Amino acid sequence: MNRTSDHILVIFGASGDLTRRKLIPALAELKKLKLLPNNFAVLGIGRTVYSDSSYRDMISSHLEERSDVLEMLYYHAMDPEKSEDYPGLQKRLEELKGQLKIDANYIFYLATPPSLYGVIPTSLADIGLLSEDNGFWKRVIIEKPFGTDIDSARELNSSLLMQLKEHQIYRIDHYLGKETVQNVLVTRFSNGIFEPLWNRNFIHHVEITSSESLGVGTRGGYYDHSGALRDMLQNHLLQLVGLVAMEPPTVISSDAIRNEVLKVFQSFRTIEGEDIERHVIRGQYISSHVRGESMAGYRDEKGVPGESRTETFVAVKLFIDNWRWGGVPFYIRTGKRLPNRVTEIVVHFNPTPHTLFASEGTGNRNQLVIRIQPDEGILLKFGMKEQGAGFKVQEANMDFLYKDLSDSYIPEAYQRLLLDCMQGDSTLYARGDAVEAAWRFVDPILKAWQNDPAIPLHGYPCGTWGPEMADSMIEGAEYTWRYPCKNLADDGLYCEL
Ligand SMILES: NC(=O)c1ccc[n+]([C@@H]2O[C@H](COP(=O)([O-])OP(=O)(O)OC[C@H]3O[C@@H](n4cnc5c(N)ncnc54)[C@H](OP(=O)(O)O)[C@@H]3O)[C@@H](O)[C@H]2O)c1
Known part of the structure; x- marks a missing residue:
């Protein structure tokens, strides 16, 4: 297994459903399994105002059990659509890096509405946060939907490729x-x-x-x-x-x-x-x-x-x-x-x-x-x-x-995918x-x-x-769909709901 190097995971959309329901529980599990790096922090981003401690409280109320990952959570309120808010983000990251002795490796997770998938990487690139010139890696995870048709998917790809190399882009397909x-x-x-x-x-x-x-x-x-x-x-x-x-x-x-x-x-x-x-x-x-x-x-x-x-x-x-x-x-x-x-x-x-x-x-x-x-x-x-x-x-x-x-x-999909991204393995990303x-x-x-x-x-x-x-779309008189039940071995039209 590759080593997971020190880094900060920055989640845009940190006040949202996906972060609460999937991302933080996946991180909590990784923490429990001792798979997170020693020097690591999560910085949640959103327009909703939280302090570090009120953000931890909000997340904690959604976790099934208390997790040590809570101590690794920080929060920074900003509007990701406004370029003038990004220098403040940069300053906060510098402070966290210094305080927790974390290298300048970053994962930026875009758990926002898709309309922000172009503007966030552009704003991050404008202040140099996506540059790997200093020897540290920068990765961007993008949630589905990746476009709504071929034209918008192409447009999004080319907009991302103006700011990032393909190896830095992790398109989630949680399947x-x-x-x-x-x-x-x-x-x-x-x-x-x-x-x-x-x-x-x-x-x-x-x-x-x-x-x-x-x-x-x-x-x-x-x-x-x-x-x-x-x-x-x-x-x-x-x-x-x-x-x-x-x-x-x-x-x-x-x-x-x-x-x-x-x-x-x-x-x-x-x-x-x-x-x-x-x-x-x-x-x-x-x-x-x-x-x-x-x-x-x-x-x-x-x-x-x-x-x-x-x-x-x-x-x-x-x-x-x-x-x-x-x-x-x-x-x-x-x-x-x-x-x-x-x-x-x-x-x-x-x-x-x-x-x-x-x-x-x-x-x-x-x-x-x-x-x-x-x-x-x-x-x-x-x-x-x-x-x-x-x-x-x-x-x-x-x-x-x-x-x-x-x-x-059986581990949750997000747990595996987050760990892979931390280790720089994009095999399971599209x-x-x-x-x-x-x-x-x-x-x-x-x-x-x-x-x-x-x-x-x-x-x-x-x-x-x-x-x-x-x-009737399956051709051949002898063929039809399988009508699957909850149990693998049972099949039939009248499975229990
Ligand atoms: N939830 C899932 O299970 C799931 C599954 C697959 C894919 N996804 C994808 O993941 C992304 C996030 O989903 P979600 O369910 O977490 O959505 P959500 O609950 O609506 O959360 C989105 C977050 O984005 C933030 N945000 C920042 N700028 C925004 C803006 N201009 N307009 C609206 N919100 C803004 C909001 O926080 P502030 O208001 O604090 O800024 C909000 O907390 C979506 O693209 C979705 O398609 C979600």
């Missing part, structure tokens, strides 16, 4: 921080049994689902400008496709892995024209009763316009035009108010070429399910002889649950070229939806697996 997502690489590339089958000759199709049972809650105003395609598919789900579909990297290094992911993104077949209606299904949840509870439709949620056409569900059939995957469809879907909160990858292998044994159900038997959350693990489905006379086949499951591997808990390539795939769909009101937006009742149209 990549999940242990089970990283396990996709280990499963594929540390075993000799999967990789020989991992191609168009043996795989019929790949399915990726990321479902949520919750609706938009109090975030309707934000979500209505985003939608499922931008909020989930463009980033998290395409990153999963990248890891499932990439070629083996030559070494485990940030550039080697991210080069292979980029090649996958560059091989996505553009969906345009009539294919948009055929290969992309969008939906919006409508009110219904689920287990006796009445659930509001999306348009009735707080902050959502009554005529909103924002999608809360999207399913896409995509092709990767390269030698490994030519002709193999990847079906990916995500949505809110679905029956369960589940993220999983299902690799469907080809059926046998000839049916020898009578069996119940379909010949679509061999599936490898990689469960990202919950009930993290891996499941292989195959056929076994039913006991008794004849040769009847029944389906059997072989499963491995992550929790059986060790007693230690690179600028890949982010743009992902937007390039999504952009024609967004444009078509904007410009052609005739493209349907299907309503689906809360608590169902999305529009019926999406059910």
Whole structure:
């Protein structure tokens, strides 16, 4: 493991939800595990006025247990949009450095509204705080969303690259921080049994689902400008496709892995024209009763316009035009108010070429399910002889649950990602070229939806697996989506909510 050198972590947006709910708890855990450097401080920045001690009190009230990390927290009130406020920040950093004997290494974490992702680095660069000329490192972590379409993503990348080198920029995709997502690489590339089958000759199709049972809650105003395609598919789900579909990297290094992911993104077949209606299904949840509870439709949620056409569900059939995957469809879907909160990858292998044994159900038997959350693990489905006379086949499951591997808990994504950034490892962060390539795939769909009101937006009742149209998009009479339950090994249409 790389050494984590002394530094100050400066969090812009320190009074916000992300800092309270994710960043500080992740730091508290790192502190507990003794993974923070000896000389270290967190400087929270926001317009809200706090003293160091009232900021610690506010944060402490949100922590489940008291943490030593609280003593490492400091606060500086300023408006990050005002360039005249930055010399004050510089002075405060100098004071902290002197007082705590910390080297001039900085991480600047932008946990603010995205409208500030350009102005903060520019203002920091103007007063020399991003310069690495003095031999100390400077890194900037940027939260999602990284742009809202291809043009804004390009603009943001080029604005950042005017102030920073690519190796200084850490674009968070918290899915990549999940242990089970990283396990996709280990499963594929540390075993000799999967990789020989991992191609168009043996795989019929790949399915990726990321479902949520919750609706938009109090975030309707934000979500209505985003939608499922931008909020989930463009980033998290395409990153999963990248890891499932990439070629083996030559070494485990940030550039080697991210080069292979980029090649996958560059091989996505553009969906345009009539294919948009055929290969992309969008939906919006409508009110219904689920287990006796009445659930509001999306348009009735707080902050959502009554005529909103924002999608809360999207399913896409995509092709990767390269030698490994030519002709193999990847079906990916995500949505809110679905029956369960589940993220999983299902690799469907080809059926046998000839049916020898009578069996119940379909010949679509061999599936490898990689469960990202919950009930993290891996499941292989195959056929076994039913006991008794004849040769009847029944389906059997072989499963491995992550929790059986060790007693230690699965670390939170932000904990891993923050530590990686502290150690200068950007493997699990998205690179600028890949982010743009992902937007390039999504952009024609967004444009078509904007410009052609005739493209349907299907309503689906809360608590169902999305529009019926999406059910029939997987081609082949024998195939349908897996309808995942909370428990990895159970599947069916009627899982418990
Ligand atoms: N919350 C999550 O779980 C989550 C997950 C993924 C990504 N993100 C991303 O992380 C970023 C922060 O999210 P959040 O949920 O923490 O948001 P939030 O609760 O609204 O906090 C944002 C913070 O930014 C500060 N801020 C500074 N200048 C601002 C300005 N001009 N206008 C508004 N606020 C300003 C605000 O503090 P002051 O008012 O004190 O200045 C506020 O505390 C967003 O880009 C979001 O998309 C959040």
